[in-house]
Amino acid sequence: MTETGQTRIQSRFAACAAQGRAALVTFVTAGDPDFETASAILNALPEAGADVIELGVPFTDPMADGVPIQLAGQRALKAGQTLKRTLAMVEAFRKAGHDTPIVLMGYYNPIWAYGVERFLQDARRIGVDGLIVVDLPPEEDVELCLPALEAGISFIRLATPTTDDKRLPKVLSNTSGFVYYVSMTGVTGGAIASYDAVGDAVARIKRHTDLPVAVGFGVKTAADAAAIAKGADGVVVGSALVERVRLSLDADGKATDKTVSAVTSLVAELAAGIRTVSKAA
Amino acid sequence: MNAPRNPNTYRSGPDENGRFGMFGGRFVAETLMPLILELEQAYDAAKADPAYHAEMAGGLKHYVGRPSPLYLAERLTDHFGGARIYLKREELNHTGSHKVNNVLGQILLARRMGKKRIIAETGAGQHGVATATLCARYGLECIVYMGAVDVARQAPNVFRMQMLGATVVPVESGTKTLKDAMNEALRDWVTNVATTFYCIGTVAGPHPYPAMVRDFQSIIGRETREQMQELEGRLPDSLIACIGGGSNAMGLFHPFLDDPTVEIYGVEAAGHGIPSGLHAASLTGGRPGVLHGNRTYLLMDDDGQIKDAHSISAGLDYPGIGPEHSWLNDVGRVKYLSATDEEALEAFQLISKLEGIIPALESAHALARVAELAPQKPRDHLMVVNLSGRGDKDIPQVAEILAGR
Numbered sequence: 155m156t157e158t159g160q161t162r163i164q165s166r167f168a169a170c171a172a173q174g175r176a177a178l179v180t181f182v183t184a185g186d187p188d189f190e191t192a193s194a195i196l197n198a199l200p201e202a203g204a205d206v207i208e209l210g211v212p213f214t215d216p217m218a219d220g221v222p223i224q225l226a227g228q229r230a231l232k233a234g235q236t237l238k239r240t241l242a243m244v245e246a247f248r249k250a251g252h253d254t255p256i257v258l259m260g261y262y263n264p265i266w267a268y269g270v271e272r273f274l275q276d277a278r279r280i281g282v283d284g285l286i287v288v289d290l291p292p293e294e295d296v297e298l299c300l301p302a303l304e305a306g307i308s309f310i311r312l313a314t315p316t317t318d319d320k321r322l323p324k325v326l327s328n329t330s331g332f333v334y335y336v337s338m339t340g341v342t343g344g345a346i347a348s349y350d351a352v353g354d355a356v357a358r359i360k361r362h363t364d365l366p367v368a369v370g371f372g373v374k375t376a377a378d379a380a381a382i383a384k385g386a387d388g389v390v391v392g393s394a395l396v397e398r399v400r401l402s403l404d405a406d407g408k409a410t411d412k413t414v415s416a417v418t419s420l421v422a423e424l425a426a427g428i429r430t431v432s433k434a435a
Numbered sequence: 436m437n438a439p440r441n442p443n444t445y446r447s448g449p450d451e452n453g454r455f456g457m458f459g460g461r462f463v464a465e466t467l468m469p470l471i472l473e474l475e476q477a478y479d480a481a482k483a484d485p486a487y488h489a490e491m492a493g494g495l496k497h498y499v500g501r502p503s504p505l506y507l508a509e510r511l512t513d514h515f516g517g518a519r520i521y522l523k524r525e526e527l528n529h530t531g532s533h534k535v536n537n538v539l540g541q542i543l544l545a546r547r548m549g550k551k552r553i554i555a556e557t558g559a560g561q562h563g564v565a566t567a568t569l570c571a572r573y574g575l576e577c578i579v580y581m582g583a584v585d586v587a588r589q590a591p592n593v594f595r596m597q598m599l600g601a602t603v604v605p606v607e608s609g610t611k612t613l614k615d616a617m618n619e620a621l622r623d624w625v626t627n628v629a630t631t632f633y634c635i636g637t638v639a640g641p642h643p644y645p646a647m648v649r650d651f652q653s654i655i656g657r658e659t660r661e662q663m664q665e666l667e668g669r670l671p672d673s674l675i676a677c678i679g680g681g682s683n684a685m686g687l688f689h690p691f692l693d694d695p696t697v698e699i700y701g702v703e704a705a706g707h708g709i710p711s712g713l714h715a716a717s718l719t720g721g722r723p724g725v726l727h728g729n730r731t732y733l734l735m736d737d738d739g740q741i742k743d744a745h746s747i748s749a750g751l752d753y754p755g756i757g758p759e760h761s762w763l764n765d766v767g768r769v770k771y772l773s774a775t776d777e778e779a780l781e782a783f784q785l786i787s788k789l790e791g792i793i794p795a796l797e798s799a800h801a802l803a804r805v806a807e808l809a810p811q812k813p814r815d816h817l818m819v820v821n822l823s824g825r826g827d828k829d830i831p832q833v834a835e836i837l838a839g840r
């Protein structure tokens with residue numbers, strides 16, 4: 155919480171809105187390509203222009219992810235990443251004085267294996283602001299969503315093109331922080347079919363909630379980000395960033411001196427793209 | 436813990452949330468959730484519709500060739516010198532395994548729902564072949580995801596699926612076996628939700644699949660009950676079946692769960708042996724976790740990462756098990772054992788030579804435990820083994836292994 159009683163996520167979205175722009179939400183996979191490099195990337199994201207950070211928790215079986223994020227998770231797991239080490243990354247980030255909101259994103263099993271109660275205590279103490287757990291729909295809220303809210307951690311839900319008006323209230327109840335609109339039916343890393351449809355969907359969701367709506371899945375370039383920023387409160391970029399990591403690696407798959415800047419330079423471009431669209435504050 | 440809703444029956448699950456005790460559930464991405472609810476509704480409506488049951492019964496009889504015989508394996512019985520061993524001959528079904536029972540039910544449901552594109556995952560290829568077969572029969576598009584490792588070791592089935600007009604997609608991600616095929620099928624489903632029906636091949640996945648597939652496979656146990664009544668005038672004393680995801684086992688077991696005199700055994704794949712860590716025995720060597728839409732026993736490490744399963748049999752090479760089995764294990768109604776690759780290979784050869792029936796390597800796991808259980812039983816003990824499939828698909832693989840000795 156900040157002095158105003160808002161969560162870090164709330165005040166960050168509010169600050170971006172006050173500047174008349176959308177927030178840039180960046181996804182990177184924790185531990186990709188290795189713990190040290192991933193920590194360096196994480197710590198460089200705020201200055202590069204990330205407003206909110208989604209930190210991917212690697213899982214062996216990422217059923218909703220396309221190839222780029224699958225590969226990022228495999229690189230991280232191969233380098234020994236665990237949920238414990240992911241929390242350690244966040245802890246170091248907070249100790250370095252960063253107040254950029256961090257949302258852990260992944261699948262339920264690593265959290266369940268860690269132990270829900272212990273995980274929430276640790277996450278809260280360390281400074282995790284929110285959770286996105288792909289395989290926990292509202293029907294399974296008792297598992298983690300409700301305990302997380304009780305522990306003071308936001309639970310950010312995905313709304314998708316298949317979430318119709320009838321179902322939307324169910325998806326929005328118990329959602330906090332922001333709503334993540336998945337721009338298409340598909341896995342991460344695909345292509346957005348129609349910006350108009352995305353704009354309409356965001357407008358539809360906003361009729362049901364006052365929460366900020368961020369849009370992701372398929373945003374790759376500054377131009378994409380600008381197009382989405384017109385209608386949304388936040389723009390999420392993930393696959394394009396982890397692809398930057400992959401392309402920066404040497405022949406053995408190890409990080410090079412270009413890995414961190416490969417990511418931050420794209421983040422800076424995206425941040426600039428978003429700022430080309432100004433919205434009424 | 437996990438008391439069934441009605442403590443007088445083991446057959447009332449799942450509850451309205453798709454749970455068998457703590458197991459089961461609907462752990463899927465939001466994109467799929469509306470579809471899964473729609474499927475549940477469609478299935479409930481079909482269950483209440485006599486026309487659906489009539490269509491199903493007709494298909495099982497005239498196309499699949501049911502009922503499958505319950506056959507007294509006399510030479511096997513003499514060989515072990517104990518229980519009277521009956522084989523439930525699911526390998527005689529059209530397409531050569533029990534898988535077709537479930538596929539028929541799901542494809543008829545897909546037709547009712549107006550879905551024209553069918554996807555499936557497959558391990559041994561038997562579920563893929565059954566799906567490809569019924570898609571051919573009903574003129575539906577069929578895409579089968581199969582791990583690249585399984586494509587190599589079950590080559591005859593790959594060719595069969597292609598002959599039947601299906602597209603087989605080799606899955607190169609992860610361990611390139613059944614679990615990765617299922618991941619890829621789920622990715623396809625998320626992408627093509629509106630047009631696509633996901634035909635899951637076992638009693639796993641999000642609710643309503645575990646219950647629905649069980650219902651379709653329960654024909655095995657219902658027939659067995661009737662046939663044993665006819666042949667011996669009473670219930671069997673024990674049932675035994677192999678377990679990959681657990682559909683042939685659940686199909687045989689479910690109609691007998693409330694008969695306390697019937698001993699029930701499931702046999703998981705122990706690969707190189709449980710202590711080696713190279714196995715596919717989720718109940719014997721795993722613990723509860725969440726994967727592929729349900730909570731169940733899984734092979735996983737301390738960080739919740741799914742471990743690779745190992746089995747000579749592609750159809751058992753899966754790090755999980757259907758949630759109802761997890762529950763039946765915890766409440767103690769079914770006893771779960773395991774058999775190693777080596778034991779399965781031995782049984783494979785023994786049944787071939789003694790009975791003139793080449794079993795699937797999957798089914799050979801159940802037969803391997805019969806070798807141990809049958810001799811301990813009196814001569815009037817009636818034991819039913821589910822012969823879930825025929826071994827034609829395994830002959831190239833087994834020939835290669837035996838030639839290497």
Ligand SMILES: Cc1ncc(COP(=O)(O)O)c(C=O)c1O
Binds near residue numbers: 532558562682
């Ligand atoms: C012949 C046969 N038996 C058993 C199995 C295992 O599946 P389940 O445990 O769902 O019966 C398979 C799976 O491919 C199979 O082909």
